[in-house]
Amino acid sequence: MSAHILDVEGLRIVELPAEGPLLREAADLLGLAWEHQASMVAVPAARLGDDFFTLSTGIAGELVQKCVNYRVRLTILGDISGHVANSRALKGFVYESNLGNHLWFLEDREALVARLTRRSPSSGAAPTQG
Template identity: 65%
Template sequence: MTAQTVELNGVRVLELPAEGPRLRDAIELITLASEHQADLVAIPAGRLDEDFFKLATGVAGELVQKFVNYRLRLAILGDISARVAESNALRGFVIEANRGQQLWFLEDREALAARLR
């Protein structure tokens, strides 16, 4: 898995590229983040399986819980406004996530850098 590590406002971030296979399993990402000594993993929204955005499947909860267990923060980067508009449950999930410190849904790297200030 090709990824790069960048430092944004003093936080080491493992950034996954926009191109690549869909991601469903967190353990590979957590291992990669550990190898890169990253504190936060940034995943392009397009790399996530569609089931991630259908909360009833449990995919999002399972992925996020693994990151929580390993004390690793997660940012989903990209425009998910169409998905949020279609699902009240997803809208609520995104709003609550963005209030916390563990999981954020943000537009792009610049928004992530601003959030980390």
Template identity: 55%
Template sequence: MTANDLMTSHGVAVLLCGPDGRKLGGGETALDLIGDAMGCQAEVVAVPVDRVADEFFTLRSGVAGDVVQKFANYRIRLVIVGDITARVAGSDALRDFVREANRGGQVWFVTDRTELERRLTPA
């Protein structure tokens, strides 16, 4: 996989971020990914959990809120791909955030690409 790949799943263009690159750690890096998505007309940006800064998962830092707000402003969906079981187990607030995010359509936390594709399947 290159740094970023574009795939289409169920008619939805998804920018798949590669494992290498800047960590998603605030508004600036969010805007960089949003710009990449807009450049290839992607509706969804899928970021591997290894490319998400630790501060994102510490909700009181405000990083997650900043990132999510940027993606919402530009109407591009954000998907964090990977296992966050240990992080969720250590934080009730994060567990609640992930649960609520996964109920909506703006931000999802999925374990792998297969789950992402399943979530993109029309109802």
């Protein structure tokens, strides 16, 4: 599975490409994180499929719980407004997740970099890409 590596404020992030098969197994994400010595994985929302955003399926809960258990932070990138508009439970889940540090739902890579640099003391160094 190809991936893009980002280093932001001392945090290594594996970002998956938008193209590719749906992700169903946390082991795939965890393996990528370990392979690249990353503490965060950024996944395009489209790679998760509609079932992920239907909380009653349990897919989101299982994936997120495994990432939390293994201390790998997860960021979902992309527009999920259609899913959120159709589910009060998902809206609450996204809101609460974005308050914490383990799971974020953000628009794109730029929003992720901005959030990480805003939360960390400024080092004066620009994010690097590898």
